[in-house]
Amino acid sequence: MSRVYNFSAGPAVLPEEVLTEAAAEMLDYNGNGMSVMEMSHRSKAFQEIIGSAEADLRELLGIPGNYKVLFLQGGASQQFAMIPMNLMKNRVADYIVTGQWSKKAYAEAAKYGTANKIASSEDKTYSYIPDCTDLPVSDDADYVYICENNTIYGTKFKQLPDTKGKTLVADVSSCFLSEPVDVTKYGVIYGGVQKNVGPAGVVIVIIREDLITDDVLPGTPTMLQYKTHADAGSLYNTPPAYGIYICGKVFRWLKRQGGLAAMKKRNEKKAKILYDYLDASRMFSGTVEAKDRSLMNVPFITGIPELDAKFVEEAKAAGFENLKGHRSVGGMRASIYNAMPEEGVEALVAFMKKFEEENL
Numbered sequence: 419m420s421r422v423y424n425f426s427a428g429p430a431v432l433p434e435e436v437l438t439e440a441a442a443e444m445l446d447y448n449g450n451g452m453s454v455m456e457m458s459h460r461s462k463a464f465q466e467i468i469g470s471a472e473a474d475l476r477e478l479l480g481i482p483g484n485y486k487v488l489f490l491q492g493g494a495s496q497q498f499a500m501i502p503m504n505l506m507k508n509r510v511a512d513y514i515v516t517g518q519w520s521k522k523a524y525a526e527a528a529k530y531g532t533a534n535k536i537a538s539s540e541d542k543t544y545s546y547i548p549d550c551t552d553l554p555v556s557d558d559a560d561y562v563y564i565c566e567n568n569t570i571y572g573t574k575f576k577q578l579p580d581t582k583g584k585t586l587v588a589d590v591s592s593c594f595l596s597e598p599v600d601v602t603k604y605g606v607i608y609g610g611v612q613k614n615v616g617p618a619g620v621v622i623v624i625i626r627e628d629l630i631t632d633d634v635l636p637g638t639p640t641m642l643q644y645k646t647h648a649d650a651g652s653l654y655n656t657p658p659a660y661g662i663y664i665c666g667k668v669f670r671w672l673k674r675q676g677g678l679a680a681m682k683k684r685n686e687k688k689a690k691i692l693y694d695y696l697d698a699s700r701m702f703s704g705t706v707e708a709k710d711r712s713l714m715n716v717p718f719i720t721g722i723p724e725l726d727a728k729f730v731e732e733a734k735a736a737g738f739e740n741l742k743g744h745r746s747v748g749g750m751r752a753s754i755y756n757a758m759p760e761e762g763v764e765a766l767v768a769f770m771k772k773f774e775e776e777n778l
């Protein structure tokens with residue numbers, strides 16, 4: 419067996435310990451004589467799996483009792499519609515557009531009411547986070563929406579926007595569980611798990627209870643109402659059971675690593691290795707304003723598309739996978755999520771140095 423260093427933006431690297439445990443339990447989960455994949459979601463064994471996954475997530479993030487945790491499907495993209503359908507009581511919402519994902523969420527919300535773009539960084543190809551200290555928040559806005567970490571562009575809100583008392587809704591898909599979070603600052607935190615938490619197919623929504631009501635937009639399908647899933651403990655219909663089981667293992671792995679404060683330290687150390695090199699390099703450079711750099715997704719370029727392509731190809735041959743930038747921006751991007759070991763980043767930087775020497 420040989421495993422590569424996988425810098426994919428998602429689905430992405432998972433902790434080897436988690437994969438090894440899952441492999442050992444594949445044919446017989448905990449004496450049940452079957453895989454979790456083959457198990458009824460109403461069984462006692464699965465009730466324990468989802469129950470302890472939720473309890474561990476609550477412990478990791480310090481989720482207060484007045485927030486529900488929902489394990490849903492449809493990816494982060496389905497939330498682009500579910501959020502306005504459930505929260506747009508006044509049919510007004512404010513969006514801060516810092517990349518493709520918040521742009522898509524904004525466009526989706528505009529189908530249901532008035533979506534206001536109250537700040538954007540589109541003018542400089544989303545290479546920064548706009549100043550959000552005094553935004554023109556609409557008086558009747560039902561919520562203010564952000565994408566907290568911009569997977570494609572590699573920017574991160576280091577400070578949450580001042581929403582002037584309005585409910586904050588955040589897509590945290592690509593920074594989920596990478597650092598401690600004060601959940602009380604948000605009305606809704608959600609993310610697809612396929613970057614930092616588990617396999618594709620699960621989206622986790624953490625939502626304040628008062629936002630879960632029957633008062634949704636007319637025509638909202640039962641499956642797209644938060645209340646449906648909250649009332650049923652995420653078991654209204656068959657949930658993505660195997661994915662939830664792997665997420666549960668990742669939560670336990672995170673606890674063993676020392677929790678989110680320890681992960682933040684580790685992630686800062688890893689990112690610094692790469693950013694320090696990018697700042698010193700004569701060939702490679704980062705594409706994002708230093709103050710807004712993500713700890714999770716690090717885009718970089720040489721400035722010469724042919725050289726970028728050569729780098730990606732040679733890196734792949736040397737065991738560094740998925741370094742090509744998003745198809746909409748080109749260049750390179752190293753996603754260095756929780757499960758990417760520090761050695762992986764060090765090895766990448768050593769490879770980049772060698773490439774620089776050989777090609778400058």
Ligand SMILES: Cc1ncc(COP(=O)(O)O)c(C=O)c1O
Pocket residue numbers: 428492493494495496519565567568569570589590591592610
């Ligand atoms: C920040 C962010 N939001 C939303 C999405 C869309 O996620 P999904 O493919 O689960 O719908 C992605 C996917 O890469 C993402 O990075």
